[in-house]
Amino acid sequence: MSDPMIPSLFEGETNLTTTERAVSVVLGLGIAAAAAQPRPNKFLSLAALVIGAGLAIRGATGHCPVKQINHTA
Numbered sequence: 001m002s003d004p005m006i007p008s009l010f011e012g013e014t015n016l017t018t019t020e021r022a023v024s025v026v027l028g029l030g031i032a033a034a035a036a037q038p039r040p041n042k043f044l045s046l047a048a049l050v051i052g053a054g055l056a057i058r059g060a061t062g063h064c065p066v067k068q069i070n071h072t073a
Helices: 018-035 042-061 066-070
Strands: none
Touching: 018 042
């Protein structure tokens, strides 16, 4: 259950095209997979994993909160 006081970043109408969604999923999974490789810098790996997961979720849901802000302003 979600708290009604905290808005979800990935709720809302779909505002990405099919191409944008596909590219986001592919790039997101690629970045996340690259982050899973052992590296000397653990913080860089964590950052890549978070960014990759965010892109993959963006593509899977079809909603981008940043794009929504740009279109409503």
